Amino acid sequence: MLKPNHLCPGDVVGVIAPAGPPDLKQLQQGVRYLKSLGLQVCLGQTVRLKKGYLSGTDEERLSDLHYMFQNPQIKAVFCARGGYGTARIAEQVNYELIRCHPKIFWGYSDITYLHTAIRQYSGLITFHGPMIASEWTETDIISFRQLFTPVEIVYTSAVSSLQVIKPGRANGRIVGGNLTLLTDSLGTPFEIQTAGNILFMEEVDEPLYRIDAMLNHLRLAGKFSSVAGIALGEFTTDKQDEAQYHSELNDLFVHYFHNCAVPVVQGFSMGHGQPNFGFPLGARAVMNTCFPLLSIEPGIS
Structure with missing residues (x-):
């Protein structure tokens, strides 16, 4: 299994919405939390798109995912929200791209489909954890610390x-x-x-x-x-x-x-x-x- 590199203060991290559209107010709050950890945030185009219950078209959501993994400046990819939609793009994901550019991938709920697909086709360890556009607790914030220092x-x-x-x-x-x-x-x-x-x-x-x-x-x-x-x-x-x-x-x-x-x-x-x-x-x-x-x-x- 591939382990992604740890984060450092000042790193740029990407936020995407590969499933449903996030609540923008909660998204802004989550971005503030990420910045409080010393990170810079790059928002994907999908976080502000809405196509019914999806955050943009399949092509737009897939493009966002690929861009974040391909961009060498992005050190981690966080999902803004779950809902529904990741199964629709799983077949088109470039798993070789992810394998060649391993980085932290974080989310849960509907993101489960991508966790399984990425692990089984790219061999990358991914992270099950709270979404960026959600109400964070102090414990949730502590969870993100495991991304900076390897800890059991x-x-x-x-x-x-x-x-x-x-x-x-x-x-x-x-x-x-x-x-x-x-x-x-x-x-x-x-x-x-x-x-x-x-x-x-x-x-x-x-x-x-x-x-x-x-x-x-x-x-x-x-x-x-x-x-x-x-x-x-x-x-x-x-x-x-x-x-x-x-x-x-x-x-x-x-x-x-x-x-x-x-x-x-x-x-x-x-x-x-x-x-x-x-x-x-x-x-x-x-x-x-x-x-x-x-x-x-x-x-x-």
């Missing part, structure tokens, strides 16, 4: 309450992202490869029957059979009876994973909730339920 990420119950569904110890590269996007990849050239890896999953505002259906789809596709371990992140809901939702969600997790031959842990604050801890996808990781903990190697060089 160690996530324990001191960060959030972790529940062990299946005990054990796992070693492997951590892959995954949003459950819907992982399921959407099945049967395509960008199908998520889980064999020997630690699979991370998160989701937002999906009814329980949809989560059930997607987990069953992944199971039937064999994505749990050869996995090294499973880490479950935030599964957030806007329902009023949140306690009942999560109780029934836990029953779903137990149903699908209690007979697993590998460790399964839930409760990681990674995904659509706040805080949203950033971490490198494709990096080597260890999950141990004795503590429990998830340790991930630095994603930069």
Whole structure:
């Protein structure tokens, strides 16, 4: 796997919108945060474009992505927002260009499709973390520090309450992202490869029957059979009876994973909730339920 170079104060970073159009007020706030880290910001053309639920045409969004990777002055590429649209451009992405110009690529949610495609076709470690056009917390800001200095990420119950569904110890590269996007990849050239890896999953505002259906789809596709371990992140809901939702969600997790031959842990604050801890996808990781903990190697060089 390729590790991108670390950032230095004064570096220029690019911000693009490869999926949906961002809220411009929140985008401006995110740009201010990046500048507070000592970075210069180059906004892609797509952050101000809107074509229905997309941030410009497929060609415009693809061009923005290619420009940021090809431009030697740009040291990292941050996504402004998720929504929908990255699957539409995945087939046209120049993965050889990305492999030859490896740099930090950061985002989550719909960006999951590009994370998987870039890792599997370019061999580049990418980063799952909060969008630029979102409401940042202090923890979110701290997450960006891993891009300046190589540091191992160690996530324990001191960060959030972790529940062990299946005990054990796992070693492997951590892959995954949003459950819907992982399921959407099945049967395509960008199908998520889980064999020997630690699979991370998160989701937002999906009814329980949809989560059930997607987990069953992944199971039937064999994505749990050869996995090294499973880490479950935030599964957030806007329902009023949140306690009942999560109780029934836990029953779903137990149903699908209690007979697993590998460790399964839930409760990681990674995904659509706040805080949203950033971490490198494709990096080597260890999950141990004795503590429990998830340790991930630095994603930069």
